[in-house]
Amino acid sequence: MNMWKKISRRTVPAAEAFLREREPYCVGASFRFITRTNQDHIWLTGNGGLQGVLIYAHRILYPVFRFFRNPILPPFFSLLMNRQPLHAMQGLAADMDLLEPELTRKGLRTGEKYDYELRSLAWDDRDAKEQTPPTAMESFTGPRGLIIRRPRVSDLDGIFPLQKGYEQEEVLPRGSAFNPAACRRSLEQLVSTDLILIAELKGSVVGKININAQSFSCLQIGGVYVLPEFRNRGIAQAMTAGIIRALHPLQKKFTLFVKKANLPALKAYDNLGFVKIADYRINYY
Secondary structure, three states, X not given: OOOEEEOOHHHHHHHHHHHHHOHXXXXXXXXXXXXXXXXXXXEEEOOOOOOEEEEEEOOEEEEEXXXXXXXXXXXXXXXXXXXXXXXXXXXXXXXXXXXXXXXXXXXXXXXXXXXXXXXXXXXXXXXXHHOOOOHHHHHOOOOOOOEEEOOOHHHXXXXXXXXXXXXXXXXXXXXXXXXXXXXXXXXXXXXXXOOEEEEEEOOEEEEEEEEEEEOOOEEEEEEEEEOHHHOOOOHHHHHXXXXXXXXXXXXXXXXXXXXXXXXXXXXXXHHHOEXXXXXXXXXXX
């Protein structure tokens, strides 16, 4: 049986090294580790070296395992669930497969499951700081007249319908209620950063893209949304190429995950040079 211990100041370096080793596969977990607060819960396990890290933040569980079999949740996990019920779990499909039976034994039932391809931008094997975006990236300009730019505060009303559509199509499980106020707050916070771009065509905002997680050396692209009437015109490709060019000075590598059933998006990311590195999954409870 594996024994879990809550992270301590002494074990932080080992946990960071463990996550850095797997970073392209756990950008979301690494982001939560970096931005952890007193309300977040992190446990470590392993004899003679870490074998697993569990991060529970904002009612989302992030498992990261190595050479693990039949992991048992920390005994105090049930008490935590009573105070902060689990909303979702996300991670590599292989790690999720290990933990799902244990969650079922704890009485948790999965409401929705979404399977993704985890992808990384395959430029070459050099460090990100030595790389420049492929010349071909410049060719993804989308339809004539498309402008890719950083948003202004005055754009908030125009971006809100896209953020709403993104949350309803890509984030919220079926049957979940959309929260306009929470959506607006998260959008305002996002626009206050330099990690979001919008696509403008003939004076109207038709698409958005942003970074939804930053880890030690990776940026995870997400929040990609194009209004339905403007899809299949290369706008998502143009936005992705644009955010890579805009954020390349940060000297980070780029990852993303995309639903396996989203064939147009898979083709778009193929064209941009993103290659599959693993299967990824999000469960909602």
